[in-house]
Amino acid sequence: MELIGERINGMFKDVREAILNRDPEPIKRHAVLQSQGGARYIDVNTGPTVSAEDQPGVMEWLVKLAQEASPLPCCLDSTNPDAIEAGLKVHRGKAMINSTTADQWKMDVYLPMAAKYNAAIIGLAMNDKGVPKDANDRLALAMEIVANADAHGIPMPDLYIDPLVLPVNVAQEHVPEVLETLRQVKLLASPAPRTVVGLSNVSQRCPNRPLLNRTFLVMAQACGLDAAIADVEDGDLVDAAATAHILLNKEIYCDSYLKTFRQR
Amino acid sequence: MELIGERINGMFKDVREAILNRDPEPIKRHAVLQSQGGARYIDVNTGPTVSAEDQPGVMEWLVKLAQEASPLPCCLDSTNPDAIEAGLKVHRGKAMINSTTADQWKMDVYLPMAAKYNAAIIGLAMNDKGVPKDANDRLALAMEIVANADAHGIPMPDLYIDPLVLPVNVAQEHVPEVLETLRQVKLLASPAPRTVVGLSNVSQRCPNRPLLNRTFLVMAQACGLDAAIADVEDGDLVDAAATAHILLNKEIYCDSYLKTFRQR
Numbered sequence A, B: 001m002e003l004i005g006e007r008i009n010g011m012f013k014d015v016r017e018a019i020l021n022r023d024p025e026p027i028k029r030h031a032v033l034q035s036q037g038g039a040r041y042i043d044v045n046t047g048p049t050v051s052a053e054d055q056p057g058v059m060e061w062l063v064k065l066a067q068e069a070s071p072l073p074c075c076l077d078s079t080n081p082d083a084i085e086a087g088l089k090v091h092r093g094k095a096m097i098n099s100t101t102a103d104q105w106k107m108d109v110y111l112p113m114a115a116k117y118n119a120a121i122i123g124l125a126m127n128d129k130g131v132p133k134d135a136n137d138r139l140a141l142a143m144e145i146v147a148n149a150d151a152h153g154i155p156m157p158d159l160y161i162d163p164l165v166l167p168v169n170v171a172q173e174h175v176p177e178v179l180e181t182l183r184q185v186k187l188l189a190s191p192a193p194r195t196v197v198g199l200s201n202v203s204q205r206c207p208n209r210p211l212l213n214r215t216f217l218v219m220a221q222a223c224g225l226d227a228a229i230a231d232v233e234d235g236d237l238v239d240a241a242a243t244a245h246i247l248l249n250k251e252i253y254c255d256s257y258l259k260t261f262r263q264r
Helices: A013-020 A024-037 A055-069 A080-088 A102-118 A135-151 A175-183 A198-205 A209-222 A234-249 A257-263 B013-020 B024-037 B054-070 B081-090 B103-119 B135-151 B173-187 B197-201 B209-222 B233-245 B257-263
Strands: A002-009 A039-045 A072-076 A098-101 A120-124 A157-160 A194-198 A227-230 B002-010 B039-045 B074-077 B095-098 B120-124 B157-164 B193-199 B229-230
Touching: A002 A013, A002 A024, A013 A024, A024 A039, A024 A055, A039 A055, A039 A098, A039 A227, A055 A072, A055 A080, A072 A080, A080 A102, A098 A102, A098 B095, A102 A120, A102 A135, A120 A135, A135 A175, A175 A194, A175 A209, A198 A209, A198 A227, A209 A227, A209 A234, A209 B209, A209 B233, A227 A234, A227 B002, A234 A257, A234 B157, A234 B209, B002 B013, B002 B024, B002 B193, B013 B024, B024 B054, B039 B095, B039 B229, B054 B074, B054 B081, B074 B081, B074 B229, B095 B103, B103 B120, B103 B135, B103 B257, B120 B135, B120 B233, B135 B157, B135 B173, B173 B209, B197 B229, B209 B229, B209 B233, B229 B233, B229 B257, B233 B257
Parallel strands: A002 A039, A002 A227, A039 A072, A072 A098, A098 A120, A120 A157, A157 A194, A194 A227, B002 B039, B002 B229, B039 B074, B074 B095, B095 B120, B120 B157, B157 B193, B193 B229
Antiparallel strands: none
């Protein structure tokens, strides 16, 4: 189970202020906390308030800071291809691109970029018509991404299909479809692509957010989830992920497995 | 999701002492707490220290007390058929028998009893050779129970197949097999039998027992689990079960779903 720490995102107030003031400390602190918390990647997102022309520079600054403060690779999170590429240029090690959709023009931009920089890439099971409701329709879009990624020579273990979980309070009927999609994505290719979710989406504007997040996470793990963009500074969430990982026999049980999971 | 409260069991010290002293108060207190906590059944088990000849009388006493203190039906838990039948005779409403194995002599005792008293019954996917390691072997034993139950006219929704989860620290490789068994049991008949686990087994002699229990519970729910014998007095466990139930779209989401789950 690979956790991708979500906290370096301009959507959060402290990070937005750090970006506006070019204050490195909050960025470095979140990189360290998430690294110690059990993250395998640090997601970096400039957030919605940075102008399009400033995004490449801010992305570069965030990636450098996150990698100064932690040994982890980054998950470059932007809808702006220039920002993604600016991040890739300064990134050390194997980055992850977050994300392409199944729209042809986006795949034609991001998949060659992933191939050029030997980066992993997240493929969202949606297109310009939106997010399908049924597992089958999500899988059809996932298959388009799988086929295009393969055509660009991207190894399947570098492709992370995200079936897109929506908030349970407005799209409850989607949640079991997401779980079914996770199960079936593994049948689309051999070796199979990996799977990822943007976990915190499931609980947007709900009470009990941490409970919803960690419960959905381990249910998704039981259905084959490989990775999640999540709040790795939430210790209960990481404990739940580590416990599901052990129960699925992905790592040998030891009494101190919670500590081991964080130290991998 | 049906939770079966495990606490009225002579294995626990307070209940053992209550049985020895014929003190009704601890029994009634656990019946009330479990009923308020969200249980749908109250498991009653005389425990290992009551002699075989005393077990029917103690079972009768426990069932009467539990049903005086709560409106719930009981899950009659014993390896002694006389104790089970003594409980059935005084039980009000639809009881559950816990349990038969796939051994023919046991099925020949307990299945006619379930039919006679119109009780639900738990069928353990094991026989006198022990608990199989693989999902397929568990399913073969489950199928024997399904066929025998059907021959006795027991409706499939009254049969709860228990794939038998073992402690993760000694039988870790069994855990994913249990999850796979839960998925496939639903294919054995139409309508399908239900599924149940004795949840606390998964964490025997482990640290972090509540965390292991609630994590395994929601993973099993994601694989189709219908019921669990569990510590319903553990509020975090019930919260997790209620949350998984909502995420599976088994009941309409509302912001107060945790309260609603306990009040059903």
